[in-house]
Structures are given as C-alpha cells and as structure tokens.
Amino acid sequence: MILNTGEKDNPITFSSHTGVSPSALIVQDMLDRVRREFISSNISFGDHLAVILEELLKLKDETSVINWDGYGAVALNNESFQVSEKFALSLPFDTPIPNVYAMATGEVVFEWYRGKRQLFSVMVGGDSTLSYAGLFGTDTDFGTVHFDEKIPLILISNIQRVYS
C-alpha cells in the first residue's frame, strides 16, 4: 500500500482561521455540510472519504449518550468530532480506510489495523491536538502533533508502516 503525500494530497483544505461567533459557527457548519454532500455525491472524487464520514456519523449516533459503554463514558466530544471530520477529509486519497471509535473520555480515534501488533492510531483532541501511537511488532512509536490544514507527515509514514 503506497501513500503519496504529494501528488494525491486531498485538495480539500480547511481554514485554520475559523471564526468563533455564533454566526461564524453556523456558516462553518453549512460549509462542512456542503463539503460532505459534494464528496458523497461524487464517487470518483471521494468514495472512500464518504465511507469514513459515514462511519464517523454512525459513531456519533452510537456514542452521543452518557455511559454508552456501560463503564461511565462521556458522550462524544463535539469539538473532537468536528476536527475529526476535517482530519478525515484531509487524508490523502489512497489512505486505507481506518476504523473509527470513541474513547470513553469523548475523543474520536482513527485506527489502521492489520493485527494486534501491527496497528497505528490517532486520537483527535477538540483543540486539534493529535495523539498518535503505533505498535509494529515489538516496536512502538507515539507522540503528539498539531493538526492544522494538512495531515502531518509523521502520521502518513506510520500509516504506511502498518501496511509495509
């Protein structure tokens, strides 16, 4: 599995300078909705992205109530969900489709999984902090990066490592 980080970058980008007023949030929400509709209606453009977005929406439905896991989990964090949508839409087109799940503390996690010792995960914070970790045989790698408009290269190379 090859991930091209240059030629096949996702052309959809999100401004990091979003407003915070109620009106700005409404406009942002509308823009996001338009993006989603565009992607899901254009198969050649974003078929696999549509799958990820659908999984995210399903996750939101399943985890929108307190204690959804029976162990006292909080409901999915709205900010984390919004950053997760942007993260998903910024993934290079040839990125394998990840699993998505929610932490009991409300964050969304993207997971590329080939086995219990061959996986890479990214936990998306509502403040756009990405905490990542991978297990590759007996090797581990973990750290934190900030998500702005593009997927950080360290994440791309770790996703590649899962499939190499």
Add this chain to the structure above:
Amino acid sequence: MLSEVISTQEMLGRFLTSRTHFSNSDVKPAAFSPPPDLKLSVVRIDSLTLREIWNIGQTQVIDKLPPGRTLYGMGKLKVSDVQSQNLTVDPDNNPFYRHSSIIGWPEKAKWISITQQLAAVSELVLK
C-alpha cells in the same frame, strides 16, 4: 474469599460491551479506553467458571445499561501485564465483589499506546 492483596499472576477480565472492543480474533485497544475517572474496571476471574464470569458481566454491567445492549465476551490478561505498563491494579471490590480498578494512568498523550499494548497481550474470550 480472594486475598486482599492481588498477585502478579492473577487473571483479570475486561468485559467487552461494544463491537469496537474486538475483532474476529483479537481484543482491540478500544476495550481498554480509560473512563473519565481514570479507574478502568476489571474483574478478578481466578477460580470462576465462564458461566460465573458472564453472570457478573450481565448483572453488573449490561443490566445497568438501556435495554438491547450485549455482553460480547471479555479480554483476559494478567495483573503483571498491567503492571508492565506502569499501571496499578487496585482490588477495590467496589461496586461489587471481585471488581478491581486499573489506575495510575499517565497524561492523555500516552493512553493510546498503553491501550494498544494491553490489547496486544490480552486473550479474546467470546461469550
């Protein structure tokens, strides 16, 4: 009666209550996602039959959720596996006998790596 002190070789069970907690053959890291109070619930399962274990999961976890939820199984691991991650098992017997809490979680940035490693050493036991 179980000892008040937990031994490193004791077995623990983490109930799987979501499809995201396991795959066909593996316990997934999601099963070990720490809760907001950072006390991850497990059960001391030594000397219990599978039937007794499922009964605890059903009555103490699933029956306290809205109808329609399922107990899929458990992830089984040793106390020493937990300790290897610099976490502690507190045999608190709260809210029920045999309940223990995995405590001592570090900063959030390290959680994903820890949950991956706990899942990697766990055995999947489906109901």
